Amino acid sequence: xxxATDYKRQISQLAARNQKLAGLxxxxxGKLEQLxxxxxxxxxxxxxxxxxxxxxPTHSEVGTTAEVYTNGRVMQLKVSPNxxxxxxxxxxxxxxxxxxxxxxxxxxxxxxxxxxxxxxxxDHRLIVANSSxxxxxxxxxxxxxxxxxxxxxEIVLVDPKAAIALEKVEKTEVSQLSLExxxxxxxxxxGGLDEQISQIRDSVELPFIHPDLYHHYELQPPxxxxxxxxxxxxxxLIAKAVAHSLAQQLGSDxxxxxxxxxxxxxxxxxxxxxxxxxxxxxxxxxxxxxxxxDRPVVIFFDEMESIFRTRGSGVSSDMETTVVPxxxxxxxxxxxxxxxxxxxxxxxxxxxDPAIMRPGRLDIKIRVNRPNKQGAREIFARHFAxxxxxxxxxxxxxxxxxxxxxxDRPFVQLHFSSGEREILHYRDFVSGAMIANILSRAKKLxxxxxLQQRANSEQGIGGRHGGIAKQHLLQAxxxxxxxxxxxxxxxxxxxxxxIISQDHAGARVERVELLTARRSA
Numbered sequence: 148x149x150x151a152t153d154y155k156r157q158i159s160q161l162a163a164r165n166q167k168l169a170g171l172x173x174x175x176x177g178k179l180e181q182l183x184x185x186x187x188x189x190x191x192x193x194x195x196x197x198x199x200x201x202x203x204p205t206h207s208e209v210g211t212t213a214e215v216y217t218n219g220r221v222m223q224l225k226v227s228p229n230x231x232x233x234x235x236x237x238x239x240x241x242x243x244x245x246x247x248x249x250x251x252x253x254x255x256x257x258x259x260x261x262x263x264x265x266x267x268x269x270d271h272r273l274i275v276a277n278s279s280x281x282x283x284x285x286x287x288x289x290x291x292x293x294x295x296x297x298x299x300x301e302i303v304l305v306d307p308k309a310a311i312a313l314e315k316v317e318k319t320e321v322s323q324l325s326l327e328x329x330x331x332x333x334x335x336x337x338g339g340l341d342e343q344i345s346q347i348r349d350s351v352e353l354p355f356i357h358p359d360l361y362h363h364y365e366l367q368p369p370x371x372x373x374x375x376x377x378x379x380x381x382x383x384l385i386a387k388a389v390a391h392s393l394a395q396q397l398g399s400d401x402x403x404x405x406x407x408x409x410x411x412x413x414x415x416x417x418x419x420x421x422x423x424x425x426x427x428x429x430x431x432x433x434x435x436x437x438x439x440x441d442r443p444v445v446i447f448f449d450e451m452e453s454i455f456r457t458r459g460s461g462v463s464s465d466m467e468t469t470v471v472p473x474x475x476x477x478x479x480x481x482x483x484x485x486x487x488x489x490x491x492x493x494x495x496x497x498x499x500d501p502a503i504m505r506p507g508r509l510d511i512k513i514r515v516n517r518p519n520k521q522g523a524r525e526i527f528a529r530h531f532a533x534x535x536x537x538x539x540x541x542x543x544x545x546x547x548x549x550x551x552x553x554x555d556r557p558f559v560q561l562h563f564s565s566g567e568r569e570i571l572h573y574r575d576f577v578s579g580a581m582i583a584n585i586l587s588r589a590k591k592l593x594x595x596x597x598l599q600q601r602a603n604s605e606q607g608i609g610g611r612h613g614g615i616a617k618q619h620l621l622q623a624x625x626x627x628x629x630x631x632x633x634x635x636x637x638x639x640x641x642x643x644x645x646i647i648s649q650d651h652a653g654a655r656v657e658r659v660e661l662l663t664a665r666r667s668a
Contacts, residue, residue, distance in 0.1 A: 195243040197222075198256065198309040199235045200286065213249050215241060216309035224249055238288025238306075238313050255288070256306055256313055264301040273297065273312050275305060280419055286311040298434070300427040329394045329405050330387035337384050338529045339522020339579065343513050344385065347372060350511040351389055351488055355443050356396055369510035370478055371489035373451070375496040376515035379580030382492040383449055385515065389490065390445045404435045404444045413454055421454075422473040429477040429487075436486035444487045451491035452498040471500045478508045517577055523549050526582045536593070536614035548585070548620040552577060556628070562658040570662070573628050581627060588623035589615050 197217030202210060210232025215224050226235075226249045235241065235252050242251040262275035265282060270292060276282045285305055291297060291312055302316040334344050354361050354368030361368060374382040390405035406428060413424050432444045448454070458468050478489065491509060493499060503509055518526060527545040531537075537544055553574040561569045597613040 194250075195247070196253070197241055197243055198306060198311060199237060199239045199241045199249075199252070200309070200311065201237050202233075202235070213241075215243070215249065216306075216311075217243060217247075219308065222247065227251075236289035237286065237292070238290065238311055255290070257304075259304050259306045259313060261302055261316060262305045262312070264297055264299055264303055266299060267297055273303070275303060275312065276423075278420075280423070283310070288313045290314055300430060329390050330407075332384055332387040332391050334388045334392060336529060337381055337388060338525030338527075339518035340381050340385065340515060343374075343381075343515050344388070346511070346513050347374075347385060347389060348392070351490075352393060352396065355393060355486075369488075370507070371491065371509040372511040372513065373496070373499075373504065373509040374490065374492045374513050374515055376494060377517055377578060378494045379578035380515045380517055381579050382494075382515050383447075384579075386445070386447045386449075386490045386492060389488075390447075393443050393445070404432075404442075406432060406444065406446045408446060408448050419469070421470050425470065425473050425477065432487045442486065446487065446489045448489070448491045451493045452495045455500055455503055456498050457500045471503065475502055475508065478503075517575075518579060518582075520549055520553050523552060523577060523582060526579050527586070530583050530586045531615075535590070538614045538616040544615065544617060544620060547617050548624065551621055551624050552582075552585075557662040560660040560662055561656050562660065564655040564657050567654075585620070585623045585627050588626055589619040592619040592622055 195217055197215040200214045200216060200221065203212040203214055203223055211226055213224055213226050213235065215222055224243065224247050226232075227244070230249060230252060235249070238255055240253040240256050241249050242253055244250045260277065262277050262285075265274040265276050267273055268284065271287050273285050273287055273291075274282055275285055287297075288311055291303070291314065294315070297303070297315065303312045304314050304316055305312050334348075337344065350369050350372060374385055376382060387405070408428060413421050428446065432446055436442070436444045455471050455474055458471055489509070491499075491503075496504075496512075504512065524545055527548060531541065531545060533541055556573045557570050558573050558576075559571050561571065563569070593613070593615045596616075596619070600613070
């Protein structure tokens with residue numbers, strides 16, 4: 148009996164072991180089959196990829212034959228039954244088998260070259276231009292065919308070999324060269340330029356605020372305004388304030404636009420590229436103006452002389468011989484510039500081509516002069532608010548700073564060819580930017596003093612008297628004078644004649660004599 152029980156136990160153990168071995172054998176067989184499959188897959192030839200251009204229209208059975216660009220040529224290939232008919236779209240990347248059969252649709256190609264749209268041809272083609280200006284006709288991908296419009300000037304991603312435009316690139320050339328947001332600058336933020344602000348408001352704002360009166364008097368609004376004068380005196384601020392004021396006064400029914408053109412970025416080494424970019428900017432302005440007939444579009448060219456210099460002067464590469472005519476064509480060409488205002492700013496007005504300056508183009512020319520004592524007080528007040536910590540009455544601090552800034556302090560003496568002499572003081576070079584910089588210096592000096600007072604207070608030495616004091620302003624003015632950052636150098640004496648009285652304006656300067664040594668404060 149015991150022997151039989153022992154045999155049964157041995158048989159049960161052997162059966163369990165046999166079952167376990169059978170499971171391991173089955174698992175090993177599965178792994179071996181997987182390894183054989185992987186080995187066979189490695190032995191298969193590599194897949195080829197191509198760009199799907201469209202289904203072939205020559206075959207009656209739709210979806211079975213496709214036109215695909217691969218291996219440097221367009222081929223007509225069979226489509227595998229495993230690929231759902233009609234699921235492939237133009238511009239999509241497809242995988243091909245060893246026998247050149249389309250077996251899978253993949254994600255669209257995401258790399259290629261950038262090109263600019265010149266014109267759309269029907270529903271399926273585009274004329275595009277590359278960076279060198281060379282034009283070619285390309286197909287539209289399905290994504291672009293579904294777009295309601297692909298306007299000229301738009302940037303698209305192109306597969307140059309397959310000659311197909313894949314998608315729009317959101318950042319267009321016009322947005323790279325301009326800012327379409329209306330600046331948050333008000334006329335109240337500008338000090339010392341009341342006369343110039345009044346001039347530009349009469350010239351630019353009235354035609355949009357009272358168009359009925361202009362129509363009644365058969366008066367055309369000005370096409371452009373030129374703001375000229377010394378650097379740092381508020382020309383750019385005035386242009387921004389014009390755009391902001393127009394947006395505010397015309398209400399919130401629709402947007403106003405301020406195209407702040409970055410002049411140097413217009414320049415391009417390829418012939419004709421700069422002119423094309425100017426054309427794109429004006430095309431964009433016309434598009435924006437057509438969105439609403441009563442909303443203005445302001446095109447602002449800062450440092451205008453950098454692009455539109457006098458033709459034939461020989462002082463540059465003479466690229467202005469084609470760039471200037473392009474601007475002239477846009478200003479008074481066949482295409483209307485309604486609701487579009489061009490504002491230019493420069494501190495070298497004599498370098499701008501006279502054809503641009505004539506009435507009918509830049510009709511209004513406004514000189515932005517250096518501030519006088521009253522203007523300087525207003526500028527100080529704009530930058531020196533009551534909320535800024537200060538010692539004493541604010542009016543007295545500003546008055547002391549202005550008196551010091553406009554005190555008699557000879558800087559240079561000009562010797563003219565006629566034998567006459569003219570002394571220029573530091574006050575002859577004051578600008579709004581200089582006043583803002585003086586206040587920044589005074590604030591830094593006040594901060595340093597307050598930090599020192601805090602250290603002394605912790606050591607039990609003296610008390611604390613924070614805020615800008617009179618001595619901080621005087622020290623800041625002295626430091627600004629010492630640096631003389633905004634004064635023309637004596638190596639170009641003709642620059643000095645622009646800031647002196649009309650009696651000697653334009654006179655030939657033979658020698659510039661410095662009356663005070665330049666040294667750091």
